[in-house]
Amino acid sequence: MLLSELIQEATGMLREVYPEREAREIVYAYLEQSIGTRRHTHIVEPQYEVSDSDAVSAMEAFGRIASGEPLQYVTGHADFYGRRFRVTPDVLIPRPETELLCRYLLAGGGMSRKAISTDNKRHNKMRLLDMCTGSGCIAWTLALEMPGAEVTAVDISDGALAVASTQDFAEEMARTGACVPKFLKADVLSHPDSSFCQFDIIVSNPPYVMDKEKALMRANVLDHEPHLALFVPDDDPLLFYRAVADWAKVLLKPEGYGMVEINEALGPETADVFRSAGFSSVTIVKDLSDKDRLVVFSR
Numbered sequence: 001m002l003l004s005e006l007i008q009e010a011t012g013m014l015r016e017v018y019p020e021r022e023a024r025e026i027v028y029a030y031l032e033q034s035i036g037t038r039r040h041t042h043i044v045e046p047q048y049e050v051s052d053s054d055a056v057s058a059m060e061a062f063g064r065i066a067s068g069e070p071l072q073y074v075t076g077h078a079d080f081y082g083r084r085f086r087v088t089p090d091v092l093i094p095r096p097e098t099e100l101l102c103r104y105l106l107a108g109g110g111m112s113r114k115a116i117s118t119d120n121k122r123h124n125k126m127r128l129l130d131m132c133t134g135s136g137c138i139a140w141t142l143a144l145e146m147p148g149a150e151v152t153a154v155d156i157s158d159g160a161l162a163v164a165s166t167q168d169f170a171e172e173m174a175r176t177g178a179c180v181p182k183f184l185k186a187d188v189l190s191h192p193d194s195s196f197c198q199f200d201i202i203v204s205n206p207p208y209v210m211d212k213e214k215a216l217m218r219a220n221v222l223d224h225e226p227h228l229a230l231f232v233p234d235d236d237p238l239l240f241y242r243a244v245a246d247w248a249k250v251l252l253k254p255e256g257y258g259m260v261e262i263n264e265a266l267g268p269e270t271a272d273v274f275r276s277a278g279f280s281s282v283t284i285v286k287d288l289s290d291k292d293r294l295v296v297f298s299r
């Protein structure tokens with residue numbers, strides 16, 4: 001089958017569920033990842049043939065995508081902060097908004113006025129805690145970008161922990177001397193275990209989508225991504241931020257700071273959770289679309 005025919009047929013299938021442009025982008029992305037063609041291959045090489053077996057696998061994958069399954073679950077991976085993470089339906093697909101949290105923290109945006117900075121070449125003995133780690137995208141990114149730092153990450157889901165703890169960055173870890181994050185099962189809605197050490201930085205991207213926001217969400221998210229990772233009750237949408245604040249009161253070093261991703265609709269309310277918990281410095285950080293996206297807090 002000619003590549004151009006495959007692209008045309010696949011785009012036609014995906015147009016049923018995605019706008020034309022997005023359908024085409026998904027087709028290019030899948031083909032690039034699976035058979036290594038580029039977005040212009042079918043134009044510069046009009047006679048490019050796809051083998052029968054590749055065409056069959058591709059059409060099967062496009063069938064799954066056309067039925068609403070996210071591309072990342074079909075290919076089994078998602079890109080985050082320039083690295084490829086393994087994903088399964090047990091974990092939320094890492095989002096660009098969460099890259100902002102990592103970028104902001106690594107740029108020293110957390111607490112330039114405090115003793116901790118992230119601009120050292122090595123971060124020996126710095127201790128970080130990632131609450132609600134999911135695929136481990138934040139934990140691994142910070143561990144790899146801050147060689148020497150010790151990252152602990154917790155989640156309540158066995159499926160998520162199985163994915164997070166088996167991400168494969170062995171080659172980069174060996175090259176940079178970064179420490180492998182420690183992944184532990186914990187319910188962040190209960191009191192932290194006394195065996196936890198004190199942390200310099202606590203980060204979290206907890207569930208924060210209100211049940212009433214389901215109506216605004218696309219079917220491919222609602223039907224395929226884990227609801228445990230996404231939703232909070234309408235009558236108590238900030239319960240996970242209270243939990244982060246409670247853990248931080250016990251586990252954050254006096255000069256440490258915390259950073260959480262937030263629901264853009266609840267910026268001031270989320271900031272108030274940390275103020276009420278006794279953190280005196282609380283800042284809302286906006287994303288590139290000018291939406292409230294992070295809250296940074298310290299004592």
Ligand SMILES: C[S@@+](CC[C@H](N)C(=O)[O-])C[C@H]1O[C@@H](n2cnc3c(N)ncnc32)[C@H](O)[C@@H]1O
Binds near residue numbers: 131187206
């Ligand atoms: C929004 S996802 C974030 C995943 C990942 N940190 C990311 O940014 O892509 C929230 C995560 O919280 C976990 N979670 C939900 N309830 C929890 C609880 N009570 N204790 C610990 N983790 C919980 C879910 O399993 C899910 O992995």
